[in-house]
Amino acid sequence: MVIALAHHEKSAFIKFFFTYFISVALLILAAGFFYFEQMKSQLIKYEHFSLIEYARHIKMGEDLSEFSKDFRYTFTKKQKHISISNFSEENGEFTKYIPTRHEGTYLQVFKSRDSYEQKLAHLKMKIIAIQIILLFVFGLISYFLAKSALKPLNESIDTLDKFAKDLIHDLNTPVTAMKLNIKLLEKQKTLQNLKAFERLKKSVGVISELHTSLTTLLENKTFQLKTLNVCSIVSDVIELHQPNYPHLKFIIECFSLETKANENALKQILHNIISNACKYNTPNGYIKIYTKSKVLYIEDSGVGIKEPDKIFDREYSAQNSSGLGLDIVKRLCEAMDIRIDVMSNDKGSCFVLIFH
Numbered sequence: 394m395v396i397a398l399a400h401h402e403k404s405a406f407i408k409f410f411f412t413y414f415i416s417v418a419l420l421i422l423a424a425g426f427f428y429f430e431q432m433k434s435q436l437i438k439y440e441h442f443s444l445i446e447y448a449r450h451i452k453m454g455e456d457l458s459e460f461s462k463d464f465r466y467t468f469t470k471k472q473k474h475i476s477i478s479n480f481s482e483e484n485g486e487f488t489k490y491i492p493t494r495h496e497g498t499y500l501q502v503f504k505s506r507d508s509y510e511q512k513l514a515h516l517k518m519k520i521i522a523i524q525i526i527l528l529f530v531f532g533l534i535s536y537f538l539a540k541s542a543l544k545p546l547n548e549s550i551d552t553l554d555k556f557a558k559d560l561i562h563d564l565n566t567p568v569t570a571m572k573l574n575i576k577l578l579e580k581q582k583t584l585q586n587l588k589a590f591e592r593l594k595k596s597v598g599v600i601s602e603l604h605t606s607l608t609t610l611l612e613n614k615t616f617q618l619k620t621l622n623v624c625s626i627v628s629d630v631i632e633l634h635q636p637n638y639p640h641l642k643f644i645i646e647c648f649s650l651e652t653k654a655n656e657n658a659l660k661q662i663l664h665n666i667i668s669n670a671c672k673y674n675t676p677n678g679y680i681k682i683y684t685k686s687k688v689l690y691i692e693d694s695g696v697g698i699k700e701p702d703k704i705f706d707r708e709y710s711a712q713n714s715s716g717l718g719l720d721i722v723k724r725l726c727e728a729m730d731i732r733i734d735v736m737s738n739d740k741g742s743c744f745v746l747i748f749h
Contacts, residue, residue, distance in 0.1 A: 406539050414535040418528055425524045432516055440487050440509055441480045448491040448502045463505040470497050482506070565608075571597045605661065618729065621659060623650040623689060623748070627682055630663045638671045646683035652748040658725045662733075665718045666691050666744050678741075689746040698737035705733070 447464050450457055457464075475490045482488070487509070491500040575597050584590040624647035635643055670680045670693035678694035698704055705723040726733045732747040 406543055409542055410535050410539040413538060414532055417531045417535070421524055421527050421531070425520045429516065429520050433513065436509060436512055436516075440504060441489070444480070444487060444489040444502045444504055445491075447504070448489065448500055451500060451502070452491070452493075461508075463508060464503065466500060466502045468493070469499055469501045471499055472497065475499060568601055572601055618653045618655055620651055621654050621656055623652055623654075623659070624648055624684070626656065626660055627663060627689075630660060630667055631682070633664070634667055634671050638674075640677055641671060641674055642677075642679040644679055644681040644683075646681070647689065648684070650684045650687065650689060650748070652687070652731075654729045654731070654748075658729060662722050662725050662731075662746070663691075665722045669718070670695060670742070670744075687748045689748070690743055691746075692741065692743040694741045697739045698735065698742050701735045701737040701742070704735055 444464075447457075447460055447466070449455075450460070451466055469490075471490070475492070477492070480487070480489050483503075485506055486503045487506060488501060488503050491502065493500055575594055578584055578590065579594075627645065627647050631643055631645065635641075667680065667682075670691060674680065674693055674695045680694075681690075681692040683690050683692075705719050707720040723733060725731075726746070730749055734745040734747070736743045736745070
């Protein structure tokens with residue numbers, strides 16, 4: 394439960410942060426784009442007006458020294474009437490036709506695009522710089538808003554974490570007592586072949602396994618990760634299970650695979666998977682454990698899993714599923730950034746652990 398909340402807390406933080414940040418970023422970018430288009434239109438109007446002013450000086454015979462070398466003019470004849478609002482670009486220059494007193498003759502004024510392009514480039518750089526600053530500021534705001542929004546969740550997690558730890562700690566005494574009493578009862582010959590006693594042993598075993606798994610799970614926040622030899626841990630787990638399943642063949646092809654993980658958590662993951670592989674195998678079946686690069690495969694010849702995509706769901710229940718056990722396995726994997734997958738058919742299953 395605690396790891397799932399921690400995992401979902403991280404997921405919720407990322408979703409909140411990016412939802413808010415991307416929304417604001419799109420608004421900033423859209424505003425920047427429309428502002429740029431508006432200012433670009435204003436610059437075009439300015440260029441148009443400057444040509445009109447230049448033409449007025451020419452027609453009035455006024456001094457042209459105030460105009461830069463970007464301007465020039467010529468007289469040209471046009472057979473068709475040209476609208477007074479004409480303004481266009483020809484050969485990299487802005488141009489405008491101004492009618493004269495002589496019919497069919499127009500004063501054509503030109504202005505280079507150089508100054509316009511410089512102003513446009515300066516405008517782009519200014520808008521981009523402002524947008525970058527705004528994105529950075531709103532990125533910080535998004536971060537602190539996401540942290541603040543998740544504060545109540547953190548408090549709830551801490552409360553549930555404390556409750557769960559207290560509960561598991563209190564269960565330790567009765568679980569230990571049940572295990573000791575089962576060992577004492579096993580010595581009674583009258584109970585050895587009793588089905589009710591076998592069911593009791595099995596139930597106590599399941600409770601004990603879940604207690605161990607939950608204890609490991611609740612250590613999530615204090616996990617100490619160190620470099621481990623996965624194959625060595627596999628061997629230790631196999632040694633625990635092999636004597637209980639003499640009819641199964643264990644094939645180990647795991648020689649060298651190192652990763653950073655918590656030893657107890659990794660042992661619990663392997664224990665739960667291998668335990669299921671043993672329990673739900675076929676008579677005289679096999680369990681094969683092998684590696685390829687940074688991937689560990691745990692394959693069995695069991696009856697298979699009907700819905701492998703649901704096997705890690707806490708609510709899922711099937712004959713060959715330990716229910717809460719595999720849900721805990723999934724959560725432990727998430728806590729150590731281990732990807733876990735499962736493949737299955739009617740000839741067996743294969744759990745895949747992908748280490749980083």
